[in-house]
Amino acid sequence: MDAILAAGLRKRYGRGARAVEALRGVSLQVRPGEIYGLLGRNGAGKTTLIKILLDIVRADAGEGRILDQPSGRPQARRPVGYLPEDHRFPEYQTGESALRLHGAMAGVASATLRRRVPELLELVGLTAAAGRKVRGYSKGMKQRLGLAQALVGDPRILFLDEPTDGVDPVGRAEIRALLERLKQQDRTIFLNSHLLSEVERVCDRVGILEGGLLVREGTLDALTRAGNVFRIETAPPPTPELLEQLRALVVAVEAFPGGVEVSVEREPDVDRVVDLLRARGVGIRGLAGKRLSLEEVFLQTLEAGA
Amino acid sequence: MRVWLAVFRDALAEAWDRRAFQVLSAFALLFTLACFSIAFHVRTAADVLEERARELDQLTLRMGSSTSSSHGGGSFELSAASAVRAGDGLPPELEGGHWIEVRFLAPADLDTMVQSWQRHEQQRAARRLFVDEEEQDPEPLPPVGAPERRSFLEQRFRAFGYDHVHVAEQGERDGGPVYRVAVRSARDEEVEGGHAVSLLFGLWEFPTGEFSAAEMMVMFQTGLANTFAGFIGLLVALLVSAGFLPSLLQKGTLDLMLARPIGRSRLLLYKYSGGIGFVFLFGLLLFGGTWLAFAVRTDFASLGYLACILTLVFGFAVLYAVAVPVAVLTRSGTLSALAAVGVWGAGSAVATTRQVLDMTVGEGPSGLRQVLDAVYTVLPKVSDLGDLNAWMVSRGLLSEQAWELRFSHQVPEVDWVFSLGTTALFALGMLGLGVWQFRRRDY
Numbered sequence: 003m004d005a006i007l008a009a010g011l012r013k014r015y016g017r018g019a020r021a022v023e024a025l026r027g028v029s030l031q032v033r034p035g036e037i038y039g040l041l042g043r044n045g046a047g048k049t050t051l052i053k054i055l056l057d058i059v060r061a062d063a064g065e066g067r068i069l070d071q072p073s074g075r076p077q078a079r080r081p082v083g084y085l086p087e088d089h090r091f092p093e094y095q096t097g098e099s100a101l102r103l104h105g106a107m108a109g110v111a112s113a114t115l116r117r118r119v120p121e122l123l124e125l126v127g128l129t130a131a132a133g134r135k136v137r138g139y140s141k142g143m144k145q146r147l148g149l150a151q152a153l154v155g156d157p158r159i160l161f162l163d164e165p166t167d168g169v170d171p172v173g174r175a176e177i178r179a180l181l182e183r184l185k186q187q188d189r190t191i192f193l194n195s196h197l198l199s200e201v202e203r204v205c206d207r208v209g210i211l212e213g214g215l216l217v218r219e220g221t222l223d224a225l226t227r228a229g230n231v232f233r234i235e236t237a238p239p240p241t242p243e244l245l246e247q248l249r250a251l252v253v254a255v256e257a258f259p260g261g262v263e264v265s266v267e268r269e270p271d272v273d274r275v276v277d278l279l280r281a282r283g284v285g286i287r288g289l290a291g292k293r294l295s296l297e298e299v300f301l302q303t304l305e306a307g308a
Numbered sequence: 309m310r311v312w313l314a315v316f317r318d319a320l321a322e323a324w325d326r327r328a329f330q331v332l333s334a335f336a337l338l339f340t341l342a343c344f345s346i347a348f349h350v351r352t353a354a355d356v357l358e359e360r361a362r363e364l365d366q367l368t369l370r371m372g373s374s375t376s377s378s379h380g381g382g383s384f385e386l387s388a389a390s391a392v393r394a395g396d397g398l399p400p401e402l403e404g405g406h407w408i409e410v411r412f413l414a415p416a417d418l419d420t421m422v423q424s425w426q427r428h429e430q431q432r433a434a435r436r437l438f439v440d441e442e443e444q445d446p447e448p449l450p451p452v453g454a455p456e457r458r459s460f461l462e463q464r465f466r467a468f469g470y471d472h473v474h475v476a477e478q479g480e481r482d483g484g485p486v487y488r489v490a491v492r493s494a495r496d497e498e499v500e501g502g503h504a505v506s507l508l509f510g511l512w513e514f515p516t517g518e519f520s521a522a523e524m525m526v527m528f529q530t531g532l533a534n535t536f537a538g539f540i541g542l543l544v545a546l547l548v549s550a551g552f553l554p555s556l557l558q559k560g561t562l563d564l565m566l567a568r569p570i571g572r573s574r575l576l577l578y579k580y581s582g583g584i585g586f587v588f589l590f591g592l593l594l595f596g597g598t599w600l601a602f603a604v605r606t607d608f609a610s611l612g613y614l615a616c617i618l619t620l621v622f623g624f625a626v627l628y629a630v631a632v633p634v635a636v637l638t639r640s641g642t643l644s645a646l647a648a649v650g651v652w653g654a655g656s657a658v659a660t661t662r663q664v665l666d667m668t669v670g671e672g673p674s675g676l677r678q679v680l681d682a683v684y685t686v687l688p689k690v691s692d693l694g695d696l697n698a699w700m701v702s703r704g705l706l707s708e709q710a711w712e713l714r715f716s717h718q719v720p721e722v723d724w725v726f727s728l729g730t731t732a733l734f735a736l737g738m739l740g741l742g743v744w745q746f747r748r749r750d751y
């Protein structure tokens with residue numbers, strides 16, 4: 003059973019000439035315990051996708067399911083915590099009263115809530131501000147409260163729409179650590195973020211949404227692998243003559259201080275490179291498939307689509 | 309239930325934050341204190357009888373909030389009032405009462421008064437405050453004989469609030485008929501002018517005049533229920549709570565709530581009922597406080613007054629329901645409040661127009677009347693709730709006789725099933741509209 007399922011979701015906002023097609027048939031699955039990162043430029047439809055899964059926005063076609071429950075049912079949201087982008091707590095609420103309200107709405111028992119609310123406030127670093135009205139909170143404090151709010155129901159599934167928006171670097175590192183901890187507790191996390199370095203660090207799988215379509219999807223490992231390019235660290239570095247000999251074996255060779263980078267036609271070809279180096283008395287100190295950064299993957303994908 | 313309580317608590321926190329809770333509580337406290345300053349003191353029975361008897365020719369017709377007084381014509385003079393003694397030959401139920409002698413200057417004086425009284429009674433029965441010139445003497449009055457004269461005096465003194473009235477003809481003196489009227493009241497609080505009322509802890513004290521203490525109390529309580537709670541309180545409560553819904557519907561706030569495992573209809577209705585709970589609390593404070601103050605200081609403690617909490621809450625629930633679809637469609641607290649107050653005003657205006665037509669020209673032009681009736685049927689009849697309050701308060705405070713004799717005609721006859729039924733239907737329609745719109749939107 004998928005934790006989250008989207009099947010052929012379409013959504014058009016408005017009518018006539020000014021209609022905006024936000025989703026044009028998006029399908030994806032997130033397995034339980036997985037952290038899924040959804041990337042895409044502004045207006046790509048990321049938020050719309052989450053809102054449809056939570057029945058805040060109604061799809062024109064397709065269906066969403068959460069733990070196999072159709073997302074139109076309130077019941078489907080029972081295991082869910084959601085941190086909306088640009089959320090706003092009413093100004094009269096305090097950190098504590100907001101958490102108590104949302105806890106009760108999530109169906110948490112009062113006794114549990116009495117214990118959990120201070121714990122969560124501690125977790126997001128709002129203990130000192132717990133009794134203060136939200137109108138006196140800074141942007142980052144509101145974001146931290148939003149995160150606590152998402153966690154108050156002890157959800158199996160978390161939808162986080164730009165969780166680190168407005169949070170300082172220290173807080174961002176804390177949130178990242180929190181996400182990793184949540185993952186260890188086997189929770190499913192659906193993350194929308196523009197901070198690719200962050201997504202890279204925590205996500206198992208990534209999807210790229212462009213113009214309302216899911217144009218690329220895969221595990222982080224599969225996406226960032228850069229074809230058959232390998233980096234070989236050697237000691238000592240290969241001599242120019244040796245480089246010439248290597249060139250005959252592979253598609254391309256490039257030296258860097260402390261080694262060579264080779265492009266091969268087929269993966270086993272790299273073994274022949276290693277054999278040659280060893281035969282010439284060059285020591286191998288490291289060998290790895292070359293990785294692209296997620297940012298490179300993202301930009302390449304968008305360029306390819308354009 | 310837990311979710312409802314959480315939403316209700318949130319509504320109270322919001323009301324507190326807007327200072328609405330404090331203002332309304334202070335308002336309730338102030339009135340409780342004011343009511344606590346009211347007390348009644350019994351006056352000497354002989355004084356009261358003399359004073360009332362002097363009003364024999366004053367015919368006052370009270371109809372709802374309007375009063376018309378007429379002079380019954382005829383001249384008379386009075387003896388001093390005396391206590392009834394065992395040897396006076398009066399029926400035993402008059403023991404402990406007082407008597408007074410009335411001498412009319414001429415027989416015609418008495419007969420004029422009898423006929424004025426009869427006309428007055430006719431008018432009262434027809435529930436008409438003003439009589440059309442052409443309609444004067446719609447049916448000729450029967451000739452005045454000895455039984456009518458006795459009956460007039462008896463009814464007139466009963467109307468002053470005495471339970472037991474005994475009229476004895478004493479023949480004629482100096483060409484004028486003389487009657488001895490003996491009276492006794494089982495309930496002092498229902499005798500006109502029987503008490504002096506003291507306000508502001510005795511700072512201001514005056515006789516209750518043409519009202520009995522119980523009627524005075526009815527006036528205090530209906531005044532509080534209709535003017536302070538039912539008008540000012542309701543208005544303030546509407547203005548304050550009209551903002552509750554838009555604050556939920558704000559972009560960014562609603563996302564947080566909609567992601568919770570609760571259906572949209574329930575969410576909206578919970579928020580709506582949170583406002584109602586807030587007003588119920590206010591009603592409890594205001595009516596409970598003033599009721600207690602009255603009970604402690606005056607012995608008047610009827611449940612009819614407490615029941616006015618329910619009409620307040622009902623009236624609020626109806627008008628607040630108007631705010632629901634407006635809030636869903638516009639997310640504006642100002643527009644929601646305006647709509648609620650506007651519907652209230654329109655309903656009252658239509659109802660008043662119909663009443664004025666009824667009291668003056670009768671049916672009125674038929675085309676206009678039909679439109680008026682149709683609009684009246686649809687709109688909520690919140691102003692009828694004032695009559696319901698008056699009815700509950702007066703039934704609670706007055707004895708059956710006093711109610712029949714002095715009060716029943718003051719409360720307009722209302723078809724309650726129709727009035728409350730159509731009002732509730734209107735509210736349900738508005739709520740339905742709001743819920744329907746709320747369910748079908750993207751946020």
Ligand SMILES: Nc1ncnc2c1ncn2[C@@H]1O[C@H](COP(=O)(O)OP(=O)(O)OP(=O)(O)O)[C@@H](O)[C@H]1O
Binds near residue numbers: 016
């Ligand atoms: N309520 C709405 N009414 C009309 N159009 C909308 C609405 N919400 C979103 N859109 C449009 O739908 C498209 C997708 O919006 P969405 O918010 O899903 O993008 P996003 O990927 O979350 O963008 P961002 O990275 O800026 O948050 C945009 O073109 C946006 O203008």
Ligand SMILES: [Mg+2]
Binds near residue numbers: 048049050087163
């Ligand atoms: Mg977004």
